[in-house]
Amino acid sequence: MAQTKVIALTGNQAAAEAMRQINFDIAAVYPISPQTELMGFFAEYVANGEVDTEMIAVDGEHSAMATCIGAAAAGARTITASAGPGIAYMVENLYVASGMRVPIVLLDVNRALSAPLSIHCDHADSMLTRDTGWISIFSENAQEAYHNIIMAVKISEKAMFPIIVNYDGYIVSHSIEDVEILDDETVRNFVGPSDIHRIPYPLLDTDKPVTYGATAQPDYYTECKYQQHVDFLKVYDVVREVFDEFAEISGKRYDFIEEYKTEDAEYIGISMGSSFGTLKDAVDRLREQGRKVGAIKIRLYRPFPVKEVAQALSKAKGVVVLDRADSFDGIGGPLFKDIATALLATENNPYLHNFIYGLGGREIHEEEFMRAFDRLERLEKGIETRENFVEYLQVRE
Template identity: 90%
Template sequence: MAQKKVIALTGNQAAAEAMRQINFDIAAVYPISPQTELMGFFAEYVANGEVDTEMIAVDGEHSAMAACIGAAAAGARVITASAGPGIAYMVENLYVASGMRLPIVLLDVNRALSAPLSIHCDHADSMLTRDSSWISLFSENAQEAYHNIIMATKISEKALFPIIVNYDGYIVSHSIEDVEILDDETVRNFVGPSDIHRIPYPLLDIKKPVTYGATAQPDYYTECKYQQHVDFLKVYDIVREVFDEFAEIADVKYDFIEEYKTDDAEYIGISMGSSFGTLKDVVDILREQGKKVGAIKIRLFRPFPVKEVAEALSKAKGVAVLDRADSFDGIGGPLFKDISTAVMMSQNRPFIHNFIYGLGGREVKEEDFLKAFDRLERLEKGIETRDRFVEYLQVRE
């Protein structure tokens, strides 16, 4: 039976704790705020001999991901972490990693992209990864970040796709919360031991030489991508399986999305990451006023749980999609387009509107989301009109 203890930890400390317990073979590290101190905490474990992990302090994030690819292909269990511009710098290699079907864990401590330079939170960095065939999980708080890292390790190895665990920079990474920590043995049993044969073709199986990273001409490239496409669709079942297995050790049952008071909700707000707590508070405030509102959090961002979201929105009148990143495409934020697809698939196709919030660490307050619900209702009822689908909350015009 799993032993648990509750400790006050920051998000970065909780993540470092998960890394210590999993005892990765390789951690490729390169500092960037707000991820920096995570690897600093982990380096202490390495320095004190509490883990077998070999840290490779590389020359930049591009090399960090390259190191992960090399080590994962060798057969090692690998992790790296970054944020904002660091994620942008490694994007080329993200596609290489997933194309090679390598299990790798990447922690994205979400940060805005330059320019202007901002070290603070938004989800623009993660949106660079959304088409890269990486599995992507978002965490609301330190507890979820800790759980997600443990689950992600297993999901990635079962699916043979790399995986990103997102948690909000500073808001989660640097805030202290109570985090329930599992005992080391339970975590290690859950993820299983190191073994190069966790992947079908380890480079270090010297008796069976394999070629990684071949070039493919037009006669084969499509078939390679099609296999990737088909297998990425299988990720849904694998994620559910691992969520279910994890429920047995952690007494918490995760799902692709988290619904809050959506059963009879007419208006639903959707967000990802740390703002979901604020969103739930706003739902409670509006419920007290007699409004039938609810909220949805996206936990599994890639592959996108389009069916589950469609089902959850099937009875709603209006949906406010809260995006912590802009797409600058004349349509709306990245999450808005994913939710729009789900809306198209839902029974009654509710009215949908997009709000951009929390860019570059802008603090998110209840009044902001109250404003979003209010605007959504007025638009849906025809009291107010719109000439575009997207608008900024919290902005000085």
């Protein structure tokens, strides 16, 4: 077990600390709120020679990801960070990175998308990445963000897929919390040293010239994608392994999902990111009223923990999915559809309802989540009816 110390850090400071300890080879940076100060903190480490990292201040997020792809294919350990519109701008290259199977860590300090412009938190940016073939992990707080970044390096390099670590803009990134920090040596041993041969075809091995990013015609494109598809299914095992290894050094055991009082729960609420704490408080208050409610947090978002979610919902009567992004598709939020799909893996057929909340940084209170449970229960019992699967939780009428 590692030496640890507890200090007060913001989410961005905790992320910068993880980056310092890992001593990434390459960090491509471009400012965008609320990510900006993270790279500012990290730049101090670079300027003071506390890390070896080549920090490249690029001309935009599209270039940030292109730089990362080049560096990662070369054989370097690579990270970048962005938010909201910046994530949208780099989406083209996210597909390239996962298609090339290069390990890269991307920190998404979750932010809403324009228009109207908002620098505040929601998960619309993450939802742009959900089909890109990146592993995606959500963090509830600064502590999880810190841990997730350390684990992400290893997951990404073992799975040979790039990985996104999400944490909520401002709510996590700019709030001070007590964070338990591992000692540098433990972290460095955990991730292992830089070596171009961590990947099978490093560009920098000029004795073995390889071609990255070829064109595939219809006779091969399907095979390339199917291989990616099959390998992405193996990510579950990789994540579990790394979670286990991390438990050994940190004493903190993570799982794909986190269940709260679901054991006997009839009605279950599901969310991701920083709102889960509020959701747990809402569950506690409803439990005080004698209501059988519980909550689930999705930590591993991609690949989606279908089996775990199905198992956790196998006895529920009703499920309310709390989406921090809208899909504008007549069906419901992105997480809602993931949960609906996961329910195909259980015999149980709970009543499913969807609320959109917390858009563009709208603060969320336990009373609002309690209202979501109330609505779910009344719908399930036939006391109320609905026109759509999805409703907004916090809109002024």
